[in-house]
Amino acid sequence: MIEPVALSGLTTLRVGGVPAAMIASATEQELVDEALVVWSLDEDWMLLGGGSNTVAGDEGFDGTVIRIVTRGIERLETDASAPDRVRLRVQAGEPWDELVAYTVAHGWAGIEALSGIPGSCGAAPVQNIGAYGQELADSLVAISFLDYETGEVVRLTADALGLDYRTSALKRGLRGIVLAIELELHDTEREASVVGAVLGQPIQYAQLAGALGVQVGDRVALSTVRETVLALRAAKGMVLDVADPDTCSAGSFFTNPIVSENFARSLPAALPRWPLAVEVPDRVIALDDYFGVGPVPGEDQVQLVKLSAAWLIEHAGIRRGFALPGSQAAVSSKHTLALTNRGGASAEQIAELARYVLGRVQADFGINLQPEPVLVGLTL
Numbered sequence: 001m002i003e004p005v006a007l008s009g010l011t012t013l014r015v016g017g018v019p020a021a022m023i024a025s026a027t028e029q030e031l032v033d034e035a036l037v038v039w040s041l042d043e044d045w046m047l048l049g050g051g052s053n054t055v056a057g058d059e060g061f062d063g064t065v066i067r068i069v070t071r072g073i074e075r076l077e078t079d080a081s082a083p084d085r086v087r088l089r090v091q092a093g094e095p096w097d098e099l100v101a102y103t104v105a106h107g108w109a110g111i112e113a114l115s116g117i118p119g120s121c122g123a124a125p126v127q128n129i130g131a132y133g134q135e136l137a138d139s140l141v142a143i144s145f146l147d148y149e150t151g152e153v154v155r156l157t158a159d160a161l162g163l164d165y166r167t168s169a170l171k172r173g174l175r176g177i178v179l180a181i182e183l184e185l186h187d188t189e190r191e192a193s194v195v196g197a198v199l200g201q202p203i204q205y206a207q208l209a210g211a212l213g214v215q216v217g218d219r220v221a222l223s224t225v226r227e228t229v230l231a232l233r234a235a236k237g238m239v240l241d242v243a244d245p246d247t248c249s250a251g252s253f254f255t256n257p258i259v260s261e262n263f264a265r266s267l268p269a270a271l272p273r274w275p276l277a278v279e280v281p282d283r284v285i286a287l288d289d290y291f292g293v294g295p296v297p298g299e300d301q302v303q304l305v306k307l308s309a310a311w312l313i314e315h316a317g318i319r320r321g322f323a324l325p326g327s328q329a330a331v332s333s334k335h336t337l338a339l340t341n342r343g344g345a346s347a348e349q350i351a352e353l354a355r356y357v358l359g360r361v362q363a364d365f366g367i368n369l370q371p372e373p374v375l376v377g378l379t380l
Helices: 028-040 096-105 189-195 206-212 222-235 287-292 309-314 347-365
Strands: 021-025 045-048 054-056 064-068 073-076 085-091 140-147 153-157 176-187 249-252 258-260 273-276 304-307 329-331 338-341 374-376
Touching: 021 028, 028 064, 028 140, 028 176, 054 347, 064 176, 096 222, 206 222, 304 309, 309 347, 329 347, 338 347
Parallel strands: 021 064, 045 064, 054 374
Antiparallel strands: 073 085, 085 176, 140 153, 140 176, 249 338, 258 304, 273 304, 329 338
C-alpha cells in the first residue's frame, strides 16, 4: 500500500476525492500479487490507469484504488511465413500515445490514426478505443488478464473480448485486471525498401483524408498520418495541454448513439448518420433445396444507424463553451462532446452539466445519450 492521494490529481478531468487506500505496483508480478491481496479483503476496489476515462466523485472512494503503472514494450517472435508482421506485448501501464509514437518511429503501421488518445494501454481494450477510421480491434491479438473470479492469469484472445463500438466484455461485466496487451502490426521495412517510403495503413476516414489532401483508401507516410491526427485532435482540445483548459476533460463524454434505421428516419435529415453493416453468416444450401429455402439470415434483422452525438447536443441548444450559472464545469469551446473543468470544478458540477445535456437531447430528440467515461461515486 502507498499513501492515497486525491483522484483529482490523477485524472485528466481533475476531480475526485481521496480514496481509502491505494496501491501502485511497479512490475506485472507485483501487480498480480498485490491485487490478489486486495481482492482477498472482500472490499470495494477500482482500477486507475492514465485517468483519462474516469470521473470520480468528490467524496473519494471507500475502497482501494489499484493504480496501473507497469511499463515495458516487448517484441515477440512471429511466424517466419509472415515477415511483414510484427507482434508486441505491451504492459498495461504504458501510456497509449507513447506506444503509438514508438511504433511509428519503428515503421510499424496499424495504430497511427489512434495518435493522441490519452490513457494507458491496459484501458485501451476496455472500450475498444478508436478514432479516424482505426480501432484497437483491428490490431489487438490478445490480452493477459488477471481474472477476479478465479484469481488466475489467463490469455484471452481478442475474439473472446466481444469488442464492439466503444465497448467490450471488460466493460460489460468481465471483472479483473488487464496486465498486458498483444498487438500485431504491419512492419513496413521490406515495403519501404521497394517504394522508398514508410507508408501507413489505407486512410479510412473522410475527415482525415481531407486533412491529408488524399482520397479515402490512399496511403500516406506513417509519420505524416500521426502528425495530422495530432493536429486534428488538438484543434478539438483532445490532446492534453496544461496551457489549454479545454483539454482538462475526459475526452468525449458521450458516445455516438446507435438506433434503428426506422427511428433514424424520424429525426432531422441534416443529422449526420452512418449505417452499420449487418453481418450475415455464410449459408450452404443444397441445390435441390434452393427454391424452397426460407429468408436469408440477416434479412429480418434490424438495420442499425450510428448518429452524431455532437450534432444532437449542438442542435438541442447547447453551444461550445456553455456552462450553467455559477459552475466551473463547461462544454469545451472547441468540441461539444467534451465536458471540461475550467478551474476548480467539483465532480458534482461536472455531473450536473452532464445531466443537463442528457435532458436537453432527450427532450428534443427522444434519444438517451450514454456517458463514455467510467463514473465512480457519481450518478447521472
